[in-house]
Amino acid sequence: MSAQVVDIALSVNGEEVRESVEARKTLVDFLREDLGLTGSHVGCEHGVCGACTVRVDGVVVRGCLMLAAQCDGARVETIEGVADSGEIADLQDAFQRRNALQCGYCTPGMLLTAQELLQGGGVPGRETIRAHLSGNYCRCTGYQAIVDAVEAVAQARNA
Ligand code: FES
Numbered sequence: 001m002s003a004q005v006v007d008i009a010l011s012v013n014g015e016e017v018r019e020s021v022e023a024r025k026t027l028v029d030f031l032r033e034d035l036g037l038t039g040s041h042v043g044c045e046h047g048v049c050g051a052c053t054v055r056v057d058g059v060v061v062r063g064c065l066m067l068a069a070q071c072d073g074a075r076v077e078t079i080e081g082v083a084d085s086g087e088i089a090d091l092q093d094a095f096q097r098r099n100a101l102q103c104g105y106c107t108p109g110m111l112l113t114a115q116e117l118l119q120g121g122g123v124p125g126r127e128t129i130r131a132h133l134s135g136n137y138c139r140c141t142g143y144q145a146i147v148d149a150v151e152a153v154a155q156a157r158n159a
């Protein structure tokens, strides 16, 4: 039996995209396989680890829990677009300076999720930062350096 295919039109990192996709294809697989945007990673594929984090219409979502077909008409932003725009340059810099990444597998999702928190304004406490990032798993860093980096950026943005 051939897979059902649907036509979708959406914006990805500011570019208009029109594609035919398998109805069952996840958003993260679509971004990686069809558009070559491999900054969003695939870990658990069950909505647990946060490796696949992207933004849809400004909201942080799990790319493995959404279908590409659900994004017809949506505005999708991946780590590539958000990094290229300079929006998270300070976070990227802080992660690098404070050794908040090792293998880097979790890093795109961490950065997007941290930015979501910081966009709320103010300087969140360390417990709030931890809680906000708790849906993003990191098997390398022990999280301390990640919290340090996010806290430092929050302080700098509010100085
Ligand atoms: S791959 Fe989507 S949450 Fe783990």
Ligand code: FES
Pocket: 100, 101, 102, 103, 104, 105, 106, 107, 137, 138, 139, 140, 141
């Ligand atoms: S840096 Fe390796 S999983 Fe986070």
